[in-house]
Amino acid sequence: NAGVTQTPKFQVLKTGQSMTLQCAQDMNHEYMSWYRQDPGMGLRLIHYSVGAGITDQGEVPNGYNVSRSTTEDFPLRLLSAAPSQTSVYFCASRVGGREQFFGPGTRLTVL
Amino acid sequence: GNSVTQMEGPVTLSEEAFLTINCTYTATGYPSLFWYVQYPGEGLQLLLKATKADDKGSNKGFEATYRKETTSFHLEKGSVQVSDSAVYFCALSDIYNFNKFYFGSGTKLNVKP
Numbered sequence: 397n398a399g400v401t402q403t404p405k406f407q408v409l410k411t412g413q414s415m416t417l418q419c420a421q422d423m424n425h426e427y428m429s430w431y432r433q434d435p436g437m438g439l440r441l442i443h444y445s446v447g448a449g450i451t452d453q454g455e456v457p458n459g460y461n462v463s464r465s466t467t468e469d470f471p472l473r474l475l476s477a478a479p480s481q482t483s484v485y486f487c488a489s490r491v492g493g494r495e496q497f498f499g500p501g502t503r504l505t506v507l
Numbered sequence: 508g509n510s511v512t513q514m515e516g517p518v519t520l521s522e523e524a525f526l527t528i529n530c531t532y533t534a535t536g537y538p539s540l541f542w543y544v545q546y547p548g549e550g551l552q553l554l555l556k557a558t559k560a561d562d563k564g565s566n567k568g569f570e571a572t573y574r575k576e577t578t579s580f581h582l583e584k585g586s587v588q589v590s591d592s593a594v595y596f597c598a599l600s601d602i603y604n605f606n607k608f609y610f611g612s613g614t615k616l617n618v619k620p
Contacts, residue, residue, distance in 0.1 A: 400550070427606060438511070438596060438610035439551070446606060454607065484549055493605055498550030 397422050400499035402458065402487050408505045409477045411418040417502050419487030425497070427490045429454070429503040432483040433501070439486065445470055477506045509534045513597050513611035520618050528614045530571075530583040530597035538575055538599040540564075540580040545594045545613070554582075554595070554604055592618045 403418045421428065429444040431454075441454030445464040459481060461473040470489075474481060487499040514529040532540065539558045543551040554566030557573040557580065564571050569584045580597060594613045602608040 429608075431610075436612050438513075438612045439598075439608075440610070441607060444606045448510065452606075455609075488550075495553045495556075496551075496608070498552070500548070500550050 399423065400487055400489055400497050402485075402499040402502050404502060405500070405505040406503050408507065409474075410507050411478060414473070414475050415475050415477065417474075417485055417487075417504070419470045419472065419499060420467065420468050421470075421487075421497070423489065423491070423497070424467060425489035425491045426467070427492075428464065429488045429496070430460070430470070430472045432456065432481075432487065433485045433486060442472065442485075444506050477504075477505045482506045508599055509538070509599060509607075509609045511597050511599055511609050513595075513613035513614050515612075515614070516594075517615040517617055520616070522589055522620050523586045523620055524618075526582070526584040526587045526591075526616070528595055528597075528616070530580045530582065530611060532578050532580065532597070532599050534578075534599055534602070534609075536602040537575060538602050539605075540571070541598040541600070541608075541611075542569070542571055542580070542582050543596040543598060545596065547593075551596060587616070587618045589618045589620050592616055 406474040430442040444460040445451045485502045488496045490496045540553040541556045555566040557564040558574040597611040
């Protein structure tokens with residue numbers, strides 16, 4: 397199993413550009429989440445999904461959209477990037493009440 | 508609301524020293540508590556967890572005890588190694604929605620040979 401994979405690893409955007417961060421897992425996990433990691437603030441939950449077709453907001457959802465059309469994929473979309481969205485983004489998945497598995501992260505810089 | 512507070516780092520220790528990283532939390536009820544570790548350039552990995560008061564989580568020589576009286580979950584290890592150098596995060600999950608995790612700001616540990 398590849399576990400949780402994220403692409404790209406690094407990305408630089410200009411203010412106002414849009415992009416999608418990809419996340420995929422091959423463990424048949426029902427729950428998936430997106431976090432952002434900022435210096436001195438730990439990880440903060442952006443959006444999460446409890447299964448295909450079901451998503452909900454986390455702590456910091458503004459400026460981000462998600463969808464879950466399949467169990468495997470959970471993309472995160474930035475419609476109009478802002479410098480405040482410069483961060484490291486982590487995707488995670490789990491099954492039931494068990495351990496979360498994290499991807500390797502995407503480092504995003506918005507100029 | 509829910510929140511997690513960790514001691515600020517970095518923490519620098521010599522190999523074989525004793526480690527304590529303090530973690531306290533604020534939450535409704537009795538949440539599950541976790542310690543995650545992040546090695547350079549990688550995602551987070553679960554180190555240990557405790558799901559109810561007085562539980563002790565342990566893994567790879569690390570231990571933490573769920574103390575409801577002091578709302579704490581301090582991480583300890585009796586003898587650290589250079590390979591333990593990483594960032595450690597304390598976290599809790601909301602008792603009403605297990606999908607909602609709250610993380611502390613992380614504590615960087617540097618272990619010198």
